[in-house]
Amino acid sequence: MADIESLFVTRLYKAKLNEFSPEVDQDELFDSCYAIAEDDEAGQQWCDDKGYPGYTSYASLTDLPWRFPIFKDIVESLDQHVAKFAEDLEFDLGERKLVLEDLWINILPEGGYHSAHIHPHSVISGTTYVAMPEGASSLRLEDPRHVMMMGAPARKKDARREMQNFIYMSPEAGDIMLWESWLRHEVMMNQSEFDRVSVSFNYKWADE
Template sequence: MAQIESLFVTRFYRAKLSEHGTAIDPEELEASCYSIAEDDEAGQKWCEDNGYPGYTSYASLTDLAWRFPVFADIVTALDLHVAEFVKDLEFDLDGRTLKLEDLWINILPEGGTHSSHLHPHSVISGTTYVSMPGGASALKLEDPRSARMMAAPTRTKEARRELQPFVYMRPEVGEVFLWESWLRHEVPLNMDEDERISVSFNYKWE
């Protein structure tokens, strides 16, 4: 009898940021994000010069955990989540660890998008969600084999989830998503008049 099994699985981690006991005040976090965005003139200029909708601190600030205690709490929580994900992935880290490389704020207004991309030079990437209004977009993940499918037909609309070319993961406020950094992803159009706020990050092997 024929046997069919799934190979080369892409893992995706989803949990409450506070799951390991680190309490994060969502109101304090949102207020901190707006306070930083308002004061970060270098970040505002980078967004304007590069046509980035809304605001990101990605190219301007590297010390969020020093500036506001709530971000230090986030780092503490993320370290625990990443450690859990590493166990699931069964990485052989050769006695070393994955450490936070960078952490940044994203504030996406109505009509804003973040085009498809990946995170080179990192091992684990992810996002925790601060504000997700009803019309804000889910995270769109792309099948990493897409570039190699060549003449393959499209999938049916009813195809199993693991066979879909794109998967949409809609987060809730206070959740954290983790994935391996080579996984291509994007944030589609924000259809809500309110802003979509998140904090993204990368972990590297050292």
């Protein structure tokens, strides 16, 4: 009898942000995201120049935990989630830790989307979701082997989940999702008339 096993697994972490303390008040986080977006003229200009729908602080602000205490609370919680995920991934970190590299706000309006991309130079990336109204866009994760599939036929539409080429995730407000930074992903078009609000981040391997 043939022995068939799964190799080189891609792991995906999903949990509630408030699984660890300190707990983050989602309403306060929502209000803070919009307060920052309204004041961040450099970020607004970057979005206009790049044709980015909605708002992101990705290219303008690097000090969110200093500006608003609630983002400091988020980082404390993220550190614990990332440590738990790194343990699952069985990383041999030695004496070095995974530390926050950057943290940014995303406000995606109706019709907005974020095309497929990866996060170079990072180890673990992820998002915590602040507002996910009904019809808000899902997160699409892509099989990282696509570039090497050569002449492979398409998968069956009802293929087992671990065999599918794309996986769609529909997180809820208060969720956190983590993945290894090389995993290509995209945010599908927001079908809701309300904004999709999230906070994304990268973790790197500390130098010391």
